Amino acid sequence: MKSCIxxxxxxxxIALAEFWQKRANELMGPEERAIQEMMMRMLSxxxxxxxxxxxxxQGFRSSSYGRVADQINDLMRTYGIPEFFRVSEKLLMRLFLSMGRYVPAISVPKIIEKMRFDSSRSIIAGEAEAxxxxxxxxxxxxxxMNLNHLGEAVLGEEEAADRLKTYLEDLQNPEIEYISVKISTIFSQISSLAFEHTVKILMERLSRLYRTAQSQCFIRENGFRTPKFVNLDMEEYRDLDITCAAFTQTLDEPEFKMHSAGIVLQAYLPDSCDIQIELTEWAKKRVVDGGAPIKIRIVKGANMEMELVESSLHNWPPAPYDNKLDVDANFKRMVDYGMIPENIQAVYLGIASHNLFELAYAANLAKHFGVGANISFEMLEGMVDHVRRAIQESTGDMLLYAPVATRDQFINAIAYLIRRLDENTAEENFLRHSFNLKTDSKAWDFLKDQFVKSYHHRKIVSKAAKRSQNRLAETFLSKRSFGAGTFYSGEFTNEADTDWALGLGP
Ligand SMILES: Cc1cc2nc3c(=O)[nH]c(=O)nc-3n(C[C@H](O)[C@H](O)[C@H](O)COP(=O)(O)OP(=O)(O)OC[C@H]3O[C@@H](n4cnc5c(N)ncnc54)[C@H](O)[C@@H]3O)c2cc1C
Known part of the structure; x- marks a missing residue:
């Protein structure tokens, strides 16, 4: 792109981010202030x-109330009652430990109800009326609104069929315009070893979703009629190629030539950059041939802990970048590429972030190129609603990702809640510093510095995949090896497992 920047x-x-932050502080209500104070207590x-x-x-895995009560009792006695609990909550927990745990059928549903209530800002009750x-x-x-029924990686086909049915019902609901779907919820046997088989099954199921979406219409508040929209969330690295293949191959079917759908790419994976280019080239050709544009939602990536566990279990290098500077730089590089006018005609962009500098960067770049109509700002329901209101006030647009769970599905919310807790507390994350954030503070200077450094780094950050493998050209140190492993200065190291998501060779 031209060096317009x-x-x-x-x-x-920076000025726009400051403006938004100041406005958000003005808009913050008492309830939001109380949540921010609670988060600050937790961080300390x-x-x-x-x-x-x-x-x-641990606490809520079991469906037996007695077992749940035992777990909570054990955790509280081992670690103590959390400091960040309010005085009234500490009192209730003491009451539970002294009496409530002996009558779990009464006390445990109350605890679950309380957790559900406390998280109701970020997890919307899925019961029809609510x-x-x-x-x-x-x-x-x-x-x-962009609805997502919480839950991932279903274990069996019965559950996958149930999830698919729920999505189809959502798409037929006149109140729902847009849904986000994880492929791991519509097929229980995703396997990189059976790549083509997996993609074939996903294509059948995605086709049902796209077919329903294109047959339905949503009428916005201003009377504008739009077809329903299905977006594929991105999950673990191992599913990246499968998700992209299922997405493009389904949309390549003639019946979906005129149908728009979306996919997510995670900037914490260096691989996403080239995939964005491939998807964009494919979409440009589709549009030239008279087809509909697609959409890419650019996010940083929320499954870092999962990726670290997976890679350590198999002796693989983690797939994401190992530092935030690279992630932030790659995010901007992807936004730069996506905003190039000939690209954004074929691939609309969703800018999904809670980092005001990223949102301001995208807003100003879109203004520069005059492509504002082809981007949407996306945030998560209940995370920083005062910030959402400030941005919406000035951009006029907001697509809010709303996780939904009914009372019975609350167990599905656990992974989501833990991801959000990580996002709110990881050392370098914007949200960690966002509580009571003032633009003349050290915290703001730290975040501004992050932005400036990554802005200068965005053209040079490496695009090379962090994980590669060539099982067809391996050298084994036979003299020093023992079984499948290798001795390095007397230390046994396991041979890394084969990563089937990468194939055997280059
Ligand atoms: C509408 C919406 C939809 C989303 N959909 C998805 C989705 O489909 N898939 C998905 O994975 N995520 C999704 N996310 C979550 C998203 O990936 C981000 O994790 C989250 O929004 C935080 O990024 P940020 O730009 O808001 O904040 P920032 O604070 O600027 O960035 C935080 C992110 O930086 C990265 N990071 C932080 N520290 C390090 C480090 N030491 N080393 C390497 N990386 C680091 C992590 O990715 C972390 O999440 C979505 C978010 C939104 C708002």
Missing amino acids: TDTFSQEV SPLDKVILTKMMD LHRHLQMRRSEGVR
Whole structure:
């Protein structure tokens, strides 16, 4: 792209981010202030994050109330009652530990209800009436909604069929315009070893979704009629190629030539850059041939912990970048490429971030190129709603990603809640510093510095995949090897497993 971006440009981005932050502070309501204070209490007591994670992860797995009560009792006695709890919550927890745990059929549903209530800003109740009320409220605020039924990686085909049915019902619901779908929820046996078979099954299921979406119409608040929209979320690295193949091959079917759909790319994967180019070239050809544009939502990536666990289990290098500077730089590089006018005619962009500098960067770049109509700003429901309102005020647009779970599905919310907890607390993340954030503070300077550094780094950050493998050209150090492993200075190291997502050779 032309070197339109000068230091004046970065100064303008910083000015816009500052403007939004100040406006968001003005808009913040008492409830939002209370949540921010609670988050600050949690950050000042790192053990609290461990307890909360264990409570969500361990505490509520069982369907037996007695077992849940035992787990909570055990956690509280091992780690203590979290410091960030309000006085009234600490009192209730003491009451539970002394009496409530002996009557789990009464106390445990109350705890679950309380957790559900506390997370109801970010996880919308999926019961018909509650969901209807929420959608109506957002509609009256001019917010477009993107619904996601929480839950991932279903274990069996029965559950996959249920999930598919729910998505189809969503698409037929006149109140729902847009849904996000994880491929791991519509097929339970995704396997890189059976790549073509997996893609074939996903194509059948995606076809049902796209067919329903294109047969339905949503009428926005301003009377504008639009076809329904299905976006594929991006999950783990191992599913990246499968998700892209299922997406493009389904849309290549003649019946979907005129149908628009979306996919997510994660900037924390260096691989995403070249995939964005491939998808864009494919979409440009599709549009030249008279087809409909597609959409890419650019995110940074929320499954870092999962990627780290997976790679350590198999002796692989982690697939994402190992530092935030590279991730932020790659995000901007992808935004730069996506905004080039001939690209954005074929691939609309969703800019999904809670980092005001990223949003301001995209807003100013879109203004520069005059392509604002082809981008949408996307945030998560309930994360920083005052910031959402500030941005919507000035851009007039907001697509809010709304995770939904009914009471019975609340167990599905656990992974999502833990990802959000990570996003709110990881050292370098914007949200960690966003509580009570003032634009004349050290925290703001730290975030601004992150932006400036990554802005200058965006053209040089490496695009090379972090994980590669060539099983067809391997050298084995036979004299030093023992079984499948290798001795390095006397230390045994396992041979890395084969990563079937990469194939055997280059
Ligand atoms: C509408 C919407 C939809 C989303 N859909 C998806 C999706 O489909 N798939 C998905 O994976 N995520 C999704 N996300 C989450 C997203 O990936 C980001 O994790 C999240 O929004 C934080 O990025 P940020 O730009 O807001 O904040 P920032 O604070 O600027 O960035 C935080 C991110 O930087 C990266 N990071 C932080 N520290 C390090 C480090 N030390 N090393 C390497 N990387 C680091 C991580 O990716 C982390 O999430 C979505 C987010 C939104 C708002």
